[in-house]
Amino acid sequence: MAVKGRDIALRAASAAVLAPAAVAATWIGGVWFLALITAAGVVLAFEWAAMSAPHARRLIGGAVSLGVVAAVVSAYFGVMSVAFVMLVFGAAAAGLYARSRGQQALDAAYGVLYLGWPSVLLIWLRDVDATVGLHWTVLVFAVAWSADILAYLAGSTFGGPKLWPRFSPNKTWSGFVGGILAGAVAGAVMTAWFDMGRLTVFWGGVLGLAAALATMAGDLWESGLKRRFGVKDAGNTIPGHGGLLDRVDGLMFAVVVVAVGRLIVLMVERGAS
Incomplete structure (x- = not known):
């Protein structure tokens, strides 16, 4: 402990x-x-x-x-x-x-x-938009960081069955559930707090959930890559986290999901104008 x-x-x-x-x-x-x-x-x-x-x-x-x-x-x-x-x-x-x-x-x-x-x-x-673009970017960071932190804390606290032991022996189902729930909450909170265009709080939560799933997928994907190359960490750039890639692997996948969400909202806004 x-x-x-x-x-x-x-x-x-x-x-x-x-x-x-x-x-x-x-x-x-x-x-x-x-x-x-x-x-x-x-x-x-x-x-x-x-x-x-x-x-x-x-x-x-x-x-x-x-x-x-x-x-x-x-x-x-x-x-x-x-x-x-x-x-x-x-x-x-x-x-x-x-x-x-x-x-x-x-x-x-x-x-x-x-x-x-x-x-x-x-x-x-x-x-893409000076003010609203900031809000969407903050949403990406908030969802990815929340999912990553809560997955780590939930997995460390509750343990339990392994999520995918072949590629990432430390990941657990409890951490996975904690991470996606945290992402959904973060997405809903950010949408309620900031101006996200036509994105409602409900759909903000859905987007947060999807982005959190992408965060988990990105983490697992990088674990698979590290296993392929035979390394434990991507580097030692950040103390306690390994390399920068170890810190942003989930964010890199989450931004793709959020960008798709942003593009859909832009299309809806243009169609309604």
Whole structure:
């Protein structure tokens, strides 16, 4: 119990340092949010390279980060079609470069898509509307963080049957249930609190539930990737959490669900106008 207590304290301390910076950049938006996503993308790219190509981590990390950053910058300037083209082009270029260096081309190419897709969607979600975009971005963070934290606390407290022991032996069904319930509540609360356009509190809860499920899926997916590459953590960037990828793996999946929800609301609003 003392070990778990120290682990939780270390996690809390790391969150206390990193969360305010992320929240501030998200709140201010603009170039500050671009800087946040860009910096995160570079760190994630080098963590991915360390897992997938440990003997050429700098070279592959640089190639993957270039593909991610190019797509993110394109999205920031509002050219989403170019951003998606840059993702595909960056993935192909990273793959070809990796192969020329004797590394796995598919791993490098997948790294650009895996990290770049949610990064581009975060930029779109934040900048699609100055104020409402902020609210939707906060919704993503609130749901993903709530689901992640409550899943950890519920699983540590109640234990019970394992969720998917083959890929993630520490995940439990109690943690899974706690996580999705927390996500649903967070989605409903954020919708009641903020202006989310035509998104009602009920549908905010449904969206939160779906995004929480995506958060759990993202966590399991990364566990499977780490198992494939034979590593315990994606890195040691964040004390108590391992690598940054260990912290945002669920968020990367949740943003896709929330972006789809935002797109549906935009379509409804335009149809009603």
